[in-house]
Amino acid sequence: MKTKRRMPLKNFIKRNGRMLVGGTIIAVLIIMAVFAPYIATHDPDAYDYTNRFDLPSSEHLLGTDTHGRDIFSRMVYGTRISLLLGFGVNFFAVVVGAFCGILCGYFKKVDAVLMRIMEGLHSLPTTLLAMVVASVLGPGIEKLMIALVVTALPGVCRMTRSQVLSLRQKEFIEVEKAMGASHLRIMLLHIMPSCSHYLIIRFCTGISGTILSAATLAYLSVGLDPTIPNWGATIADGQGMFLVYPHMILWPGIWMIVAVFGFIFFGEGLRERLDPRLK
Amino acid sequence: MENTEKKVIFKVRDLKQWFPLKRWFFEKKAYVKAVDGVSFDVYEGETLGVAGESGCGKSTLIRSMLRIIEPSDGQLEYDGTDFRSVRGKSLQRKRCDMQMVFQDPYSSLDPFWTVGSTIEEPLIINKIYKTKEERMARVRELMQQVGLDPSYVDRYPHEFSGGQRQRIVIARALATTPKLLMCDEAVSALDVSVRAQILNLLEQLQDDLKLTYVFVSHDLSVLEHICDRIMIMYLGKVVEIGTKEDIFHNPTHPYTKALLSAAPTVDDDLQQEEILLEGDIPSPVKPPVGCRFHTRCPYATEKCKEEPPVVDCGNGHLVACHYVGQID
Amino acid sequence: MGKFLVKRILSLIPTVFISMAIIFFLMQALPVDPIHLMYDTEDMTDAQVQELEEKHGFDDPAIVQYLRYMKNVFKGDWGNSLFSKEPVFQAIADRMEPTLLITFFSTILTMVVAIPAGVFAATHRNSPLDYTISASSILFDSVPTFWLGLMLLYIFSFKMDIFPLDGYKLIEHYGWGEALKSLVLPCFALGMGHVAGLARQTRSQMLNVLSADYIRTARAKGLSERMVNYKHALKNTMSLVVTIVGGSIGAMLGGSTVIENVFNIQGVGKLAYTSLMRSDYYQEQGIIMFITLIYAGMNILLDIVYKKLDPRIEL
Numbered sequence: 001m002k003t004k005r006r007m008p009l010k011n012f013i014k015r016n017g018r019m020l021v022g023g024t025i026i027a028v029l030i031i032m033a034v035f036a037p038y039i040a041t042h043d044p045d046a047y048d049y050t051n052r053f054d055l056p057s058s059e060h061l062l063g064t065d066t067h068g069r070d071i072f073s074r075m076v077y078g079t080r081i082s083l084l085l086g087f088g089v090n091f092f093a094v095v096v097g098a099f100c101g102i103l104c105g106y107f108k109k110v111d112a113v114l115m116r117i118m119e120g121l122h123s124l125p126t127t128l129l130a131m132v133v134a135s136v137l138g139p140g141i142e143k144l145m146i147a148l149v150v151t152a153l154p155g156v157c158r159m160t161r162s163q164v165l166s167l168r169q170k171e172f173i174e175v176e177k178a179m180g181a182s183h184l185r186i187m188l189l190h191i192m193p194s195c196s197h198y199l200i201i202r203f204c205t206g207i208s209g210t211i212l213s214a215a216t217l218a219y220l221s222v223g224l225d226p227t228i229p230n231w232g233a234t235i236a237d238g239q240g241m242f243l244v245y246p247h248m249i250l251w252p253g254i255w256m257i258v259a260v261f262g263f264i265f266f267g268e269g270l271r272e273r274l275d276p277r278l279k
Numbered sequence: 280m281e282n283t284e285k286k287v288i289f290k291v292r293d294l295k296q297w298f299p300l301k302r303w304f305f306e307k308k309a310y311v312k313a314v315d316g317v318s319f320d321v322y323e324g325e326t327l328g329v330a331g332e333s334g335c336g337k338s339t340l341i342r343s344m345l346r347i348i349e350p351s352d353g354q355l356e357y358d359g360t361d362f363r364s365v366r367g368k369s370l371q372r373k374r375c376d377m378q379m380v381f382q383d384p385y386s387s388l389d390p391f392w393t394v395g396s397t398i399e400e401p402l403i404i405n406k407i408y409k410t411k412e413e414r415m416a417r418v419r420e421l422m423q424q425v426g427l428d429p430s431y432v433d434r435y436p437h438e439f440s441g442g443q444r445q446r447i448v449i450a451r452a453l454a455t456t457p458k459l460l461m462c463d464e465a466v467s468a469l470d471v472s473v474r475a476q477i478l479n480l481l482e483q484l485q486d487d488l489k490l491t492y493v494f495v496s497h498d499l500s501v502l503e504h505i506c507d508r509i510m511i512m513y514l515g516k517v518v519e520i521g522t523k524e525d526i527f528h529n530p531t532h533p534y535t536k537a538l539l540s541a542a543p544t545v546d547d548d549l550q551q552e553e554i555l556l557e558g559d560i561p562s563p564v565k566p567p568v569g570c571r572f573h574t575r576c577p578y579a580t581e582k583c584k585e586e587p588p589v590v591d592c593g594n595g596h597l598v599a600c601h602y603v604g605q606i607d
Numbered sequence: 608m609g610k611f612l613v614k615r616i617l618s619l620i621p622t623v624f625i626s627m628a629i630i631f632f633l634m635q636a637l638p639v640d641p642i643h644l645m646y647d648t649e650d651m652t653d654a655q656v657q658e659l660e661e662k663h664g665f666d667d668p669a670i671v672q673y674l675r676y677m678k679n680v681f682k683g684d685w686g687n688s689l690f691s692k693e694p695v696f697q698a699i700a701d702r703m704e705p706t707l708l709i710t711f712f713s714t715i716l717t718m719v720v721a722i723p724a725g726v727f728a729a730t731h732r733n734s735p736l737d738y739t740i741s742a743s744s745i746l747f748d749s750v751p752t753f754w755l756g757l758m759l760l761y762i763f764s765f766k767m768d769i770f771p772l773d774g775y776k777l778i779e780h781y782g783w784g785e786a787l788k789s790l791v792l793p794c795f796a797l798g799m800g801h802v803a804g805l806a807r808q809t810r811s812q813m814l815n816v817l818s819a820d821y822i823r824t825a826r827a828k829g830l831s832e833r834m835v836n837y838k839h840a841l842k843n844t845m846s847l848v849v850t851i852v853g854g855s856i857g858a859m860l861g862g863s864t865v866i867e868n869v870f871n872i873q874g875v876g877k878l879a880y881t882s883l884m885r886s887d888y889y890q891e892q893g894i895i896m897f898i899t900l901i902y903a904g905m906n907i908l909l910d911i912v913y914k915k916l917d918p919r920i921e922l
Binding site for chain 1: 621625
């Protein structure tokens with residue numbers, strides 16, 4: 001009953017424009033992260049005190065920082081951390097959060113306990129919570145990831161839970177019970193797919209937030225060793241003399257804006273795409 | 280279709296389904312008494328209708344009977360054996376014998392599953408047939424039985440109309456070759472023209488597969504079409520039960536009379552003076568003492584504040600009223 | 608109304624309890640022994656350190672310590688800073704002014720920019736302006752707050768010399784004018800991050816409302832478009848908007864940490880950061896509790912406003 005038509009190119013772009021643009025930016029970032037050694041023009045950790053605070057030039061595409069390191073290379077390598085955190089944190093947040101949300105929505109007893117904890121977590125200011133967890137766990141990217149996952153969990157859990165609660169009213173779940181389907185079966189095969197739509201979108205749209213949060217924490221020197229190239233630290237590093245040499249902050253900031261914009265744009269496009277199709 | 284020897288396939292005795300209300304610690308415990316002591320028999324091969332207004336407990340009743348919600352109290356007996364205490368594998372086996380058909384064809388099917396998988400699922404859960412081919416053969420057979428083209432096996436629910444979806448739901452219900460089918464407003468959400476088709480299908484299936492139906496509906500005309508016996512419920516209790524003829528031509532309980540008088544019929548014989556009831560349905564949290572209906576009954580007296588007796592008017596026509604036969 | 612308030616406040620308590628428990632136990636897990644922070648332990652023997660630990664109750668199980676802490680909190684004793692030995696609450700009170708002002712004005716700023724933008728975008732749907740607003744809102748979302756703050760400092764404080772460069776000026780000492788002046792940039796930086804989200808939500812809620820039947824009725828009645836928009840649609844949109852604003856406030860309270868660092872403002876947020884760096888966990892706990900309580904209180908207030916706006920919900 002459904003026919004597929006070939007869409008003219010103009011329409012295709014109009015419909016999927018956001019995903020295309022966003023997707024291109026994301027692709028570029030991924031390539032940068034993977035092939036960083038080939039794309040970076042210099043060694044990102046190489047101190048060069050004879051060339052501090054250099055303005056952008058053909059030698060140093062974005063100039064050099066307080067220690068004479070090439071900013072462009074540091075941003076390229078920094079992409080690794082940002083993408084790793086972005087994908088990693090959201091992956092775990094979505095998986096664990098969905099798991100908790102489904103359990104909460106399904107079992108009243110679990111709900112009473114777990115949701116209380118989630119609410120408790122949710123009422124805490126996110127930046128501070130992340131900072132505290134990161135401080136407790138110590139420096140290191142895995143630990144920072146855990147801290148960020150902790151802040152993201154309650155939101156995912158709550159949303160999934162409400163989806164599950166509204167699904168439980170649907171009759172096909174009652175039928176499953178009448179058929180004698182096990183709880184596990186219902187949760188995995190029936191409830192999960194209905195939530196998947198939200199979860200996928202949450203994964204994509206969450207990446208931008210994670211990158212910003214991670215950069216903010218790095219800027220405050222929390223959680224990551226500041227000598228490892230990452231976006232936040234680059235900006236923090238440039239803070240000292242930026243009034244005189246604003247390039248140290250300007251270009252890294254714009255870089256970040258473009259990157260985050262790519263993710264948000266892609267996520268928006270994806271959401272539009274998935275939404276009306278479903279019904 | 281009545282046999283002189285009627286076998287009881289399902290017995291319900293004093294079934295109660297009370298739902299606790301959330302209360303702060305200093306407030307008294309309160310319950311929604313959705314089903315408050317219901318007893319009746321279901322005979323093999325018949326279609327028993329359950330009628331009543333919204334909130335009378337009929338939907339809760341069949342869910343309790345199938346133990347989708349565990350009853351708060353009472354006995355359930357299926358095919359001579361106790362159904363309430365059964366667990367695990369034997370519960371599973373008994374469950375295959377009774378299935379449900381729900382009202383809303385749009386929410387009865389998982390939108391993410393193909394029609395074929397949906398009908399197949401009960402076979403997988405109950406481990407009927409060992410191979411996929413066998414299962415799918417059965418699925419196709421079922422689809423044909425309900426009047427669906429088996430080639431639609433890989434389509435999704437949203438590609439079908441309401442009536443077709445209901446057929447899918449029925450096919451799924453039949454997968455485990457049940458003996459008893461509980462229908463909760465199975466045709467209420469369908470267009471009138473489609474309704475007749477589905478009702479006819481159900482009748483056909485009953486003949487072909489020797490099924491017993493318990494059919495819940497608020498629509499008396501539907502019940503008149505398909506049922507052998509009808510049970511009238513009000514606020515969690517049964518007020519009258521009898522054959523179709525008895526109920527429609529000789530309604531005895533005041534509530535039944537009011538219900539029938541409000542239903543528009545084409546049949547002049549049945550057209551009566553409309554009896555208007557006063558007041559609203561009381562809350563099931565605090566139902567009236569004694570006869571639940573006495574607060575709105577035009578014939579109520581002081582005596583009605585006592586629990587009414589169940590009077591047998593002959594031929595299985597039972598009425599719960601103090602004044603049976605004394606009201607014209 | 609009274610009953611509602613009481614119920615809400617009561618339901619708050621367990622949540623705060625759990626929130627603080629989480630923080631407390633996290634802080635217990637910090638790899639720092641508080642005795643070493645409170646006293647100069649260089650020359651002490653282990654026995655002396657042990658004695659001090661017992662004296663302060665640090666060797667009790669964590670739960671006992673937590674309950675003791677909460678009991679004290681209720682009595683008004685929030686503990687003393689491990690660093691400065693000053694009462695925790697006093698330190699917070701001293702620094703409340705800029706933080707609360709920033710949060711307040713940022714919220715106002717966000718609302719003033721976002722809500723009209725959202726309303727406008729909704730009423731002029733699919734116009735070029737709508738697209739511009741939608742596109743720029745995504746852009747706003749992408750900007751890191753701390754970077755924006757730095758850039759604003761550079762442009763407006765350094766180059767154009769309009770706003771002060773060196774932190775917050777207390778009202779007490781410099782008067783309202785100077786104080787507010789020093790807050791303009793931080794508020795702007797903090798607020799802009801939330802403008803996009805609020806504008807988007809306002810727009811979509813307004814669109815929902817505008818397509819409702821009662822709006823068609825109002826138009827059919829002959830009401831001018833303007834009246835329709837403002838009298839009917841806006842009021843209904845506001846109730847949802849109020850909820851979102853609540854969420855923003857919470858985020859801003861937390862975000863104050865970053866902004867205060869960027870602008871070198873001696874507010875609660877900055878103290879939170881420095882306390883954490885110093886492992887001054889009594890102070891840190893106090894601050895987090897303070898922020899959490901304010902956020903919760905704010906939500907209750909907003910709930911009341913929400914219910915006043917939406918007559919369907921009974922108080």
